[in-house]
Amino acid sequence: MPDLSTTYLGLGLRNPLIASASPLTLDLGNIRALEDAGAGAVVLPSVFEEQIEQEEAEYEATMWAGAESIAEATSFLPPVSRPGGPHLVLETIRRARAAVDIPVIASLNGVSAAGWVGYAAALAQAGASAIELNVYFVPVDPALTAARVEAHYLDVLRSVKQVVHIPVAMKLGPFFTAPGAMVRALDDAGADGFVLFNRFYQPDIDLATMRVQRDLALSTPAELRLPLLWLGVLAGTLRGSLAASTGVESADEVVKYLLVGADAVMTTSALLRHGVRHMATLVDGLAAWLDARDANLADIKGRMSRAKLRDTDAYERANYIRILQDWRPH
Template sequence: MDLTTRYLGLELRNPLVAGAGPFNAELDNIKRLEDLGAGAVVLPSIFEEQIEHEQQLMEDLITVGTDSYAEALTYFPSQAAYAVDPVRYLDLIRRATAAVDIPVIGSLNGATDHGWVEYARQIEEAGADAVELNIYFIPSDLDLTGRAVEQRYIDILKTVKAAVRIPVAVKIGPYFSAIGNMARELDKAGADGLVLFNRFYQPDIDLERLALVSDLDLSRPNECRLPLLWLGVLAGRVKASLAASTGVDSAVEVVKYLLAGADVVMTTSALLREGVQHIQSLRDGLEHWLAARGIHSLAAIRGCMSHRNIPDPMAFERANYIRILQGYGRK
């Protein structure tokens, strides 16, 4: 059975990608994911704040005492010229790319178009096959317009694209006023892939302590409908690869995303709940679904349920919304 697929211009043996998560920070887990059938691995995100923090630490270290010895000022380059990296992350990329044959994708999490660009170059130099920009930005400034928010995403992408030669994917959230247009603008700006969607972690309130609580709420299958909608709308209408990244708990969600038009399907929460061995269950389930229907290639099903390909594309739009509401309770 042919499960091969292309994502970001890379050849993958199947569409199952271990999304950015803490389990991917261990080389042994990356090796196991390859052995268990993962098509690619996205490393955990390195955060813009971490990079800037280490740069500041290095600046502090190299300037200590320089006021006592004037000539010492020439010993070290300035912070701007001295790119400091979280060394272990780059080392993980080097070791992982040397140890496995599947693509290893670095992940950068940030909110500005500076401070992490040089690090993107270093990710490339360390051997990563691609980089995923996980742009996590909450526009809490009430003077910030929607267009300004969109432009920030585009500026980050363009800046990183200008700095590296490896493919660049952009992971976005679902809260743009016109997601389709935003996807097209990112596509035009050079995104090699779009990952739908980033899950923003909102705070809760502890009523006993009257304090904000931040915790990790793992995704569930019922959350797949929003990315399913937009993957179906975008499939075949943008050049960028499309990755699904929410609510993938079983092969059921994998198949649905592929039918909608996803090139790859990423899972993180399920691997956190079930362990990295769950990637094999997803692959086996996908193969079983295809075999039961006499389908021998993903090309036969990918996108066949997208907006472009279904007989009634209005099922993605307002007419279906009205039909659902009017028909509720009549069965």
């Protein structure tokens, strides 16, 4: 059996496979089953800024004004339709820590550097091994410059780092003018790792109902290439660690992400599609791939990163020109 162990966010993992944030991991039975199926760690579904503020408003209303004002106090907040509020996540972390040995990572999702970030302390106190910070933010205001958007990400990270001592990872989308510079700045500001990439859910139009459609399609391996590019470019250049996220369906995708330098590889869509036991297929597939080459994880990690490849053209403009010029109809 090859050695699959890796370090992510300073945490020793028995292998690099992590169940990423989704409703699957809000269930203790699933967390146990994922551990049994070989997962290296799990990430709980996000606690949202809006949920935390809503819970706090409800608490205040109960404390100071009587139960009938709760509806009034919460009516100005955006509706949060997610099942299970922040307290359920805290409870799941507490119970999971007692039930499993693998790291249990909490996820915080918000856009402001305001009071809600204090919730990170509650997650740490409940026993979270680390926090994944997802600043899901679409800068729809054209007056908002790239510099201000980037400064904002740094503010949110710093606010969370001020209240916890456990590692903090940034889960980012790919849409920055210079993703490498953004990651470097967050790395310098103390981020312990990066999850690349967050998947931005984009609207469609339903022509039958003439409505904006908000559906959630699971990913496919075709989405692997953008994270693969940036992981390959960034591997070996940062203090913090790197987790790959998006498009893992089989062990092939896991191996590709490791080759470009990911320290950990996350998956959600494949688990939702095939069930939590699919984790064992991924772990066993990775072990078999390494076994066939008489290699351990450390032997292949980062071998195809930009830093390790002599032909750095593979990641740059020259390759783009070649791709366009070499294209032939099938």
